[in-house]
Amino acid sequence: MYLKNIKVNNFRNYKEESINLIPNINIIYGNNAQGKTNLLESIYFLALAKSHRSLNDKDLIKNEEEGFKVEADAILNNFPKKFEIKIANNRKIYKIDSNYIKSLNEYLSNLKIIIFFPEDLEIIKSSPDVRRRYLNIQISQLNKNYFKTLNEYNKLLKIRNDILKRNLKENYFDKQYFEIITNYLIDKASYIYCIRNKYIEKINDLIGNYYEKISTFKNLKLKYITNLNVDYYEYDNNKKLLRERFDELYQAELKSGVTLIGPQKDDIEFLLDKKNLKNYGSQGQQRMAILSLKLTEIEVFTKESDDTPILLLDDVFSELDDFKKNNLLNIIDDNIQTIITTTDLKNIDNKILEKSNLIKIENGKCITRGE
Ligand SMILES: Nc1ncnc2c1ncn2[C@@H]1O[C@H](COP(=O)(O)OP(=O)(O)OP(=O)(O)O)[C@@H](O)[C@H]1O
Numbered sequence: 011m012y013l014k015n016i017k018v019n020n021f022r023n024y025k026e027e028s029i030n031l032i033p034n035i036n037i038i039y040g041n042n043a044q045g046k047t048n049l050l051e052s053i054y055f056l057a058l059a060k061s062h063r064s065l066n067d068k069d070l071i072k073n074e075e076e077g078f079k080v081e082a083d084a085i086l087n088n089f090p091k092k093f094e095i096k097i098a099n100n101r102k103i104y105k106i107d108s109n110y111i112k113s114l115n116e117y118l119s120n121l122k123i124i125i126f127f128p129e130d131l132e133i134i135k136s137s138p139d140v141r142r143r144y145l146n147i148q149i150s151q152l153n154k155n156y157f158k159t160l161n162e163y164n165k166l167l168k169i170r171n172d173i174l175k176r177n178l179k180e181n182y183f184d185k186q187y188f189e190i191i192t193n194y195l196i197d198k199a200s201y202i203y204c205i206r207n208k209y210i211e212k213i214n215d216l217i218g219n220y221y222e223k224i225s226t227f228k229n230l231k232l233k234y235i236t237n238l239n240v241d242y243y244e245y246d247n248n249k250k251l252l253r254e255r256f257d258e259l260y261q262a263e264l265k266s267g268v269t270l271i272g273p274q275k276d277d278i279e280f281l282l283d284k285k286n287l288k289n290y291g292s293q294g295q296q297r298m299a300i301l302s303l304k305l306t307e308i309e310v311f312t313k314e315s316d317d318t319p320i321l322l323l324d325d326v327f328s329e330l331d332d333f334k335k336n337n338l339l340n341i342i343d344d345n346i347q348t349i350i351t352t353t354d355l356k357n358i359d360n361k362i363l364e365k366s367n368l369i370k371i372e373n374g375k376c377i378t379r380g381e
Pocket residue numbers: 021022023024040041042043044045046047048049069070071072073325351353
């Protein structure tokens with residue numbers, strides 16, 4: 011898939027801008043703080059209805075404005091499709107082909123994005139919730155039902171925790187209702203375990219090869235960690251195991267006032283030769299592991315959806331040495347729409363520059379258009 015253009019209105023430091031893109035490599039260049047990352051962010055937002063770097067949508071509204079709009083003409087599986095997201099009066103409005111889309115679930119997982127950005131290392135370094143969030147975003151792009159189930163799960167978890175908390179604080183406990191909620195929760199959790207596990211398995215089939223291509227070492231694997239100490243593969247089996255575990259924990263949960271197990275506690279480890287990169291890896295090894303993960307995901311996304319995702323590369327070249335830079339660009343297929351930001355075109359090989367669409371950004375305006 012690819013975008014033919016991106017149009018922004020009152021988004022970050024852009025007043026109104028429309029930029030044409032080519033299906034291959036597009037390079038957005040310009041000095042610091044001109045709006046390069048903002049443009050990538052607008053594409054990410056159009057696809058995922060959220061920002062990759064800001065938790066509050068309000069940050070994206072141009073200063074002193076009330077709302078913003080991002081639009082693009084895309085080609086998906088060879089068919090044209092128009093996407094639009096607007097924030098107006100504190101509401102998010104989605105349109106596909108000019109038709110209003112009621113639910114986020116229906117809007118999402120059309121445009122698929124893989125993004126490389128400087129803060130990516132946080133996926134390895136940070137706390138488990140960062141890794142869970144990443145995993146959820148990636149799987150949701152491929153699987154609408156996962157996104158829906160995850161939302162349902164989170165609602166049920168909140169209700170269940172409220173019941174447990176109320177028992178602790180007010181000594182009020184409706185056991186029958188608690189059991190109903192627990193059963194629903196087990197249902198959703200089992201599905202989430204299954205899908206997460208399958209996704210990690212798909213990654214593990216490929217990630218070692220990518221790691222070898224950029225680093226010459228091979229033994230990189232992801233390990234999916236649940237707090238249940240069991241391998242989770244089958245939906246029915248998951249349900250049975252969860253039921254047993256909840257029965258064992260019944261008294262402990264009443265005492266602690268919170269749900270003690272479930273996918274909200276999962277984690278992923280990046281293992282290089284069976285050692286956790288979070289504690290043992292050098293900065294370079296961690297960076298290469300993340301690059302390998304993303305390259306693997308390009309392949310997984312392409313296979314799963316019969317179409318290539320769109321790649322956003324934010325400033326990644328400034329942090330890689332020449333060897334890895336060229337390796338990275340050689341590994342990425344020419345057929346994948348890639349949108350790169352850089353402060354300096356010198357960071358990029360001449361051969362690549364010749365075939366790229368060069369877009370110069372200055373103070374929220376596009377001042378040179380290549381195409
Ligand atoms: N809501 C907003 N309204 C207006 N301007 C904003 C808003 N949010 C951010 N900006 C401005 O956008 C600019 C930053 O843009 P961006 O992050 O895209 O820079 P960049 O070109 O990627 O720079 P660098 O090369 O340093 O990464 C800053 O000048 C910032 O003040």
